[in-house]
Amino acid sequence: MTELDIKTLQALDAAHHLHPFNDNAALAKKGTRILTRGEGCYVWDALGNKLLDAFAGLWCVNVGYGRKELGAVAAKQMTELAYYNSFFQCTTGPTVRLAAKLAELTPGDLNHAFFTNSGSEANDTILRMVRHFWAVQDQPQKKIVIGRHNGYHGSTVAGASLGGMKGMHAQGGLPIPDIVHIDPPFWFADGGDLSPEEYGLVAARRLEAKILELGPDKVAAFIGEPIMGAIGVYIPPHSYWPEIERICRKYDVLLIADEVICGFGRTGEWFAGQYFGFQADIMPIAKGLSSGYIPIGAVMFNDRVAKVLAEQGGELAHGYTYSGHPVCAAVALENIRILEDEKIVERCKTDTGPYLAKRWQELADHPLVGESRIAGMVGALELVPKKSERKFFDERGKVGVMCRDFALKRGLILRATYDSMLLSPPLIISFDQIDELADKTRGALDDTAKELG
Ligand code: PLP
Numbered sequence: 001m002t003e004l005d006i007k008t009l010q011a012l013d014a015a016h017h018l019h020p021f022n023d024n025a026a027l028a029k030k031g032t033r034i035l036t037r038g039e040g041c042y043v044w045d046a047l048g049n050k051l052l053d054a055f056a057g058l059w060c061v062n063v064g065y066g067r068k069e070l071g072a073v074a075a076k077q078m079t080e081l082a083y084y085n086s087f088f089q090c091t092t093g094p095t096v097r098l099a100a101k102l103a104e105l106t107p108g109d110l111n112h113a114f115f116t117n118s119g120s121e122a123n124d125t126i127l128r129m130v131r132h133f134w135a136v137q138d139q140p141q142k143k144i145v146i147g148r149h150n151g152y153h154g155s156t157v158a159g160a161s162l163g164g165m166k167g168m169h170a171q172g173g174l175p176i177p178d179i180v181h182i183d184p185p186f187w188f189a190d191g192g193d194l195s196p197e198e199y200g201l202v203a204a205r206r207l208e209a210k211i212l213e214l215g216p217d218k219v220a221a222f223i224g225e226p227i228m229g230a231i232g233v234y235i236p237p238h239s240y241w242p243e244i245e246r247i248c249r250k251y252d253v254l255l256i257a258d259e260v261i262c263g264f265g266r267t268g269e270w271f272a273g274q275y276f277g278f279q280a281d282i283m284p285i286a287k288g289l290s291s292g293y294i295p296i297g298a299v300m301f302n303d304r305v306a307k308v309l310a311e312q313g314g315e316l317a318h319g320y321t322y323s324g325h326p327v328c329a330a331v332a333l334e335n336i337r338i339l340e341d342e343k344i345v346e347r348c349k350t351d352t353g354p355y356l357a358k359r360w361q362e363l364a365d366h367p368l369v370g371e372s373r374i375a376g377m378v379g380a381l382e383l384v385p386k387k388s389e390r391k392f393f394d395e396r397g398k399v400g401v402m403c404r405d406f407a408l409k410r411g412l413i414l415r416a417t418y419d420s421m422l423l424s425p426p427l428i429i430s431f432d433q434i435d436e437l438a439d440k441t442r443g444a445l446d447d448t449a450k451e452l453g
Contacts, residue, residue: 013032040066040426040428053065055414056292058287059261060291062264063338094327102298107273111302118297119260120153121154121156121297121320122260123284128318129305129309145221157172185237189392197237200237204241204247220254226262229261232420235375257273259284261287262378263289264345265348268376269345281301282299283301284299293335348376360372364381366445366449367387367449368387368399369383377425378424392419397418400418403445404416407443
């Protein structure tokens with residue numbers, strides 16, 4: 001692309017395109033970065049810069065860029081049958097095959113799939129599903145869903161309400177009624193003198209306190225990301241999720257594990273429930289389901305929920321034109337085939353994953369880093385003003401953005417949330433690329449420390 005082409009696109013972008021999660025006025029002045037190509041773990045921008053994408057797009061390109069098999073499958077399905085819906089007692093072969101494959105792949109008895117276009121839509125679906133589940137069992141008052149402050153479950157009205165992002169709630173009068181939040185498990189900021197494992201139990205028992213405060217007969221479900229991604233990759237202690245599961249079982253509260261980021265290998269297990277040792281009743285998935293090649297999400301739900309919906313639920317008054325889209329389903333199936341055939345999840349657990357963890361943990365010795373955390377191939381570095389204290393910068397986010405921009409100058413895409421530098425590379429990353437990633441991250445940390453003086 002010539003510089004003139006880029007300038008023209010940037011002007012059109014500023015005039016006509018509202019970017020998600022962006023200060024659009026600032027972006028219009030600066031000019032958007034235009035990406036043109038991707039191969040493996042790298043993307044290229046319109047200026048020809050080659051960038052190592054340590055964020056896999058948006059936590060999603062698990063099998064890496066440029067997989068011709070996925071394009072070929074999409075083209076074949078589009079030519080054969082580009083579209084048909086699953087309304088009106090119809091469906092398509094890829095749709096059904098994907099539902100069956102997901103039933104096989106997901107843990108426990110999550111044997112049933114409802115298809116969506118995204119993680120947000122999956123969570124919207126879930127809100128209606130869990131309330132309907134209790135209502136048809138003569139418990140219409142059991143409708144409160146408990147989420148966590150700073151959780152992220154998407155951008156639709158229900159998704160953003162289930163999430164606990166204050167900035168999102170402020171736009172549009174959210175959360176909608178009967179959704180409440182408890183504090184998340186973040187030992188670094190909140191654990192005090194407790195060991196992480198002790199703290200995990202304390203943090204989980206906030207759920208029990210909230211259920212008792214509201215009344216167990218009013219609480220339909222609890223929703224949480226196994227690892228809280230968007231807020232800064234908060235990896236809970238291993239004591240947290242089993243205790244959450246115990247509490248949900250005790251009070252008959254449905255347990256929803258939002259695996260939109262963690263699903264399909266990110267933690268070195270197919271699903272993070274397996275990593276932490278707990279079993280969800282309902283599980284939204286998206287992102288890694290198609291490695292981001294095509295929009296598709298799903299709600300996986302267990303036999304108990306399915307039985308009630310089937311036997312007592314009546315006609316399901318819910319669905320999307322593109323629920324179970326055959327092209328998306330075919331691509332997702334092929335993506336899962338690649339993950340399986342190339343043993344990508346296993347590599348993440350026993351091969352490249354441990355090496356990435358080692359290199360990432362070594363960065364904890366940097367003067368700017370207060371904590372290095374990682375599970376499989378998702379992690380963060382917490383940048384702090386004083387290494388000896390578990391405290392944030394007064395002006396949160398400035399240093400993180402600085403470090404992110406220095407990384408970019410070195411040809412590395414990292415994401416910053418406040419001053420957490422987030423890591424989520426394609427799962428196919430090689431040993432050499434892990435070295436490149438770690439070295440460039442250290443370089444960006446050095447640049448940042450120098451700039452801070
Ligand atoms: N849930 C989690 C945990 C997410 O991280 C996201 C997106 O980042 C979503 C849901 C929403 O998914 P989507 O952006 O596909 O709507």
